[in-house]
Amino acid sequence: MASQELKLFGAWMSPLSGMVEWALKLKGIEYEYVEEDLQNKSSLLLQYNPIHKKIPVLLHRGQPIIESAIILEYIDETWKENPILPQDPYERAVARFLADLAQKKCLAAIWMACCSEKEKERAPESSAEALKALDEEIKGRKFFGGESIGYLDLRLGWLCHWLDVFEEVAGIKVMDSQKYPSLNAWIKNFREVPIIKESLPARTELAPFFHELAFIRRF
Helix, strand or coil, X not given: CCXXXXXXXXXXXXXXXXXXXXXXXXXCCCCEEEECCCCCCCHHHHHHCCCCCCCCEEEECCEEEECHHHHHHHHHHXXXXXXXXXXXXXXXXXXXXXXXXXXXXXXXXXXXXXXXXXXXXXXXHHHHHHHHHHHHHHXXXXXXXECCCCHHHHHCXXXXXXXXXXXXXXXXXXXXXXXXXXXXXXXXXXXXXXXXXXXXXXXXXXXXXXXXXXXXHHC
């Protein structure tokens, strides 16, 4: 696979483009990475994702694939080695459900709390439902994918590095290691995987970026 056949348009601070990069690296796929300035989006990004105008966008042989979850499934269906999605249909359905639950009930709620004082009280309660479900799901396992990283691990990758930053920005705490011990252990295991650890953005850069972004969104 020549890298010119595969391009990823992403942004250094985005956990969504991060998860796509992790998937490509786990599968050993060569690709060209294109860093986007989200304040001055390139004409190519707008061309390939004219509706949402967002990253990540995966360009494969000139054809754009958008939305991070869809991109993960496309990668898994196109390159069969080192499968990401569970092979069992029921397990695939559960993984998709839990990933969406975490994104809608936890990630979205916490980010809204970062940008709005009114949402601070709602975020911990909304997040608790998803975090409890994830803690139950990972109990007794190293990764959601078993002994190796899978689809749900990648979809939840933001928990390992970005959640702490969002909690700081919002001034709230939702991840309690005592309440969610299995999930807390997973976060530590996930962060220590070399491909993940080597590609995490520096927290010293991540925190100021989201503090500023949240400040702008409040006004």
